[in-house]
Amino acid sequence: MKKYLLTFAATAGLLSAQAAHATELRLSHQWSTKDVRHAVAEIVANEVAAADVDLNIKIFPSKSLFKPREQYRPLSRGQLDMTVFPLSYAGGQQPAFNLTLMPGLVKNHDHASRLSKSPFMAALEAKMAEDDVMVLVHGYLAGGFVGKNKCITKPADVEGLQTRAAGKSFEEMLVGAGASIASMASSEIYSAMQTGVLDAANTSSSSFVSYRIFEQVACYTPAGDVALWFLYQPLLMNKTAFERLSQAQQDALLAAAAKAETYYLEEAKKQDALSVEVFRKAGVEIAEMSPQDFAAWQTLATETSYKSFVASVPDGQELLDMALSVE
Template identity: 80%
Template sequence: MLKISNLLKTSLATLLLSGGLVQAKELRLSHQWSTKDVRHQVAQIVADEVAAAGVDLEVKIFPSKSLLKPREQYKPLSRGLLDMTVFPLSYAGGQRPAYNLTLMPGLVKNHDHAVRLSQSPFMEELQRQMAEDDVMVLVHGYLAGGFVGKDRCITKPEDLSDLQTRAAGKSFEQMLVGAGASIASMASSEIYSAMQTGILDAANTSSASFVSYRIFEQVKCYTPASDVALWFLYQPLLMNKSTFEGLNAAQQAALLDAAAKAESFYLEEAKKQDANSVEVFREAGVEIAEMTQEDFEAWRSLARETSYKQFVSEVEGGQDLLDLALSVK
């Protein structure tokens, strides 16, 4: 009996050391942002809550594009090579053109409207397409943005006439060209130097990027996201669907509970980032302009004739999907 007991102990130790079935399951979560970014904080809430649940499940986060390049995460996720990611869904628009609607001007008016959109038949259709790729949404989340002008305020389409502008995404570029602007494509990290050297007259990006890249040092006027905004980007926390379904019931419940807490945090923090950006720009002496509902409708009318029309012409079933999105009030 003593020999059998020692053999069992030896086998158990071997299993523990070799990462056998008795060890907690580890999920790998990748994203492109720093550990100070709200999107990392969303991931960290999920990891911390799951760890606290004590269900033999660990979420290991790889921030700052340390595991995969920013735009190269969807395919590994869909193939089960990656378990989770916080990811701007429009990055995968090449694989699924419908995803381009998640960075479309005027589709989302404000953060509360974004919540309604995430709970709508429009999002159900996007999730159905994700499921075909073995992908599911754990945490919904949108971040907003606005405009800056080097010498003038940008609130309505005619304000961009004859200006050299940077836009966030192809659909925005199409709309701004329709407003009479010339486009200079570049990463948001390059806006500062382009403003400084006179390459750019105006720019469009997220509230967080405007602050983190200190764009307030180079502009006269800032039009932030407030009651209405043009720029909203859907950036959910996604998970491989088969991986989730392979977890036991307690682990799945822990993930879903953690996701609910993270989603509430994401919404409130997104609103805070917009408000914080206004204070930062105001303190720097930059004029703050407000976009009115009338301005918003003017932009949306322009979008219908430019970026919306282009999307519908290029995407099978695009009109039905666009109508679903626009039907959310």
């Protein structure tokens, strides 16, 4: 009997030790399971599972765990392990993050990728580290405008319209153009258009499609040769949670993240063209922003968004100059 008890205790101890090494991470995001950002999360989760390092990532899509704008704070506090998140949503905690949604700052997807690897991004990552947050997967998505009753291509087109813009900088620019602002997450655009709360909106090409905004609008101005709208939407992780993982688990997670980042860039480029096809098929008019329209928005942004950012962020001019220096 004594021998049996000893054997049982040893087995229980072994199982307990194995369980201690098995880790489950919770990953939250606001998008549907058809969205590219969910696919990025799935790649990381699936690659980690395939690595067989006793690490499981459970994904909570469609704002099922936290509200869209309320994910950064629980992430920084260790109440959430991972999130795919528009960093500008956390501009209230770190005003410098508003620079990740600045009109006209990013020229195209390849330029966005270079920004992600630049000293500018390293400076932002240092600020994230202050909040116990780190980047696993870098990613920018482009976007455009929709109008419920008219096309939006130049600043004069939004005058007098109730407009949704993601992020403080775009809101400031649109106010400068004479628009009224209704702040909300991209997941709320559909119902706001449907109920007459919104006349116009801008968000990512992917969100326009995944939230079926084409059902509520008359005209779509997509990202084309000139794209005014780029938003940094990385997969973030609580830094302490990452550091608690074993070396094998960390290695598997970083390898999975690298694969997901390559996919994210390739897919981001496809999203713009896909969105045009979807909107056109739905009978929505497609408008194009000309280089002259783009220049007019940039001039307005310099007078509004850029100026306000520099005035409100202690190292704002330095950060803005770092971003603008990336060719």
